[in-house]
Amino acid sequence: MAKTPKRLKAAYEGINRDTFYALDEAVKAIKSRATAKFDETIELSMNLGIDPRHADQMVRGVVELPNGTGKTVRVAVFAKGEKAAEAQAAGADVVGAEDLMEIVQGGTIDFDRCIATPDMMGLVGRLGKVLGPRGLMPNPKLGTVTMNVAEAVRAAKGGQVQFRAEKAGIVHAGVGKASFSEDALVENIKAFVDAINRAKPTGAKGTYVKKVSLSSTMGPGVKLDLASLA
Structure with a gap:
C-alpha cells in the first residue's frame, strides 16, 4: 500500500473527510493548505x-x-484577412489558415484554446482526429466557431472555462488559484455551479447534483x- 506523503498527511490534519463543509469554510481550509512551491489551482x-452516453443527458458548455x-x-x-487581423489585435497567440493547419498536422499544438471563423471549418475539420481528443x-455551441473572433479571444x-461531463457523470474545472482571495474563489465557484445547474439536460432524472468536492x-x-x- 502506497504511503501518504508527509506534506499531504499534515495538510489533512484538522480536516474531517466525513464532514460536509459550507462553501466559505471549505475555501478557507483548502486555500490555507495549498502550500506547494507554486501557485496551486483550486479545483x-x-x-x-x-x-x-445518452445524448439527452450530456452536460457541456462554457462559463x-x-x-x-x-x-x-x-x-x-x-x-483569414480582416478576421485574422482582429484576432491578432485581440491578443491571439497563433493566427493562420492553411499554414496553421500544416503546423498542427506536423504535431505542434502550442495552444490551449482553438477558435475558428465558420468559413474555416472545412479546413479545421481535417484536424478532427488531432484536435478532438484534446478537447480543442x-x-x-461553445462560442469557438464565430465571426466575432475578437470577443472569443478576449473571453478565452x-x-x-469550458466544461464537459465525463463518462461517469463527473464535471471538474479549475476555478482559480490559491493566491486568490477567499471571496474571489467563492464567487468563481458559485458562478461555475450556477452554470452547471443551468446546463441541466432534459433527460436528467432524480437528483441532478449528487456530490461536490473542492481541492x-x-x-x-x-x-x-x-x-x-x-
Missing part, C-alpha cells in the same frame, strides 16, 4: 446524476468566471454542503 469536482482562472491561456485562431475542436483569455493541485480535498452553494 472543483461535481458528481452529477446523469449518463453522458466566464467573474475573477478569471489565474491561468495564462494560449489561443489559436483559424481565420472549435464548436459553435479573460477567465472563460487544490497538491493538497487535500473536502466535500461541500450543497445547500451552501445556492
